Amino acid sequence: GAGVSQSPSNKVTEKGKDVELRCDPISGHTALYWYRQRLGQGLEFLIYFQGNSAPDKSGLPSDRFSAERTGESVSTLTIQRTQQEDSAVYLCASSLMRGYEQYFGPGTRLTVT
């Protein structure tokens, strides 16, 4: 079956512009996570969605970051007024439900110039 997909795979943007990253989770997976991986660092939790419950936004680094998810389908991560320190690989993962192993997408490599 289809895995987690993310688009775009690469995004280069100018400082100050807004970007939108998309994640298509595995069908039937109720939990969805966004992570960020900066060069040479581990995965940094950003936000978690579980079904129709209120998302856990505790990992979002600033109010320039926001994410949406409609039901148990597609999610979008939006970064407004991008800064150079936002350059990273943004990974999306889904799991059957909270606490189960996560299946990751290939990531979106964001470069802010």
Place this chain on the structure above:
Amino acid sequence: DQQVKQNSPSLSVQEGRISILNCDYTNSMFDYFLWYKKYPAEGPTFLISISSIKDKNEDGRFTVFLNKSAKHLSLHIVPSQPGDSAVYFCAANENTGNQFYFGTGTSLTVIP
């Protein structure tokens, strides 16, 4: 603060020998631990997990050991194969939490 630590950024092992990747954690409330494998330009893929009620879990060539008193887990790969060359991440979470905490990864190179 890094709640899950992988202190060895890289490891090289001869094909056929054992690879041992280590991971330490600080939060005693963690009760579920996982290992992921990551190839370049791909997302991490789930490898093996262990819950805190066990101290060992085996799946083919992969075995994860958990030492709760030392807050330490390790992944053993035996025999190691060149295709195992990848970055390995350990991760942990607590049953009541939403977050999975990841280590910084260990890059394993298996030399043919």
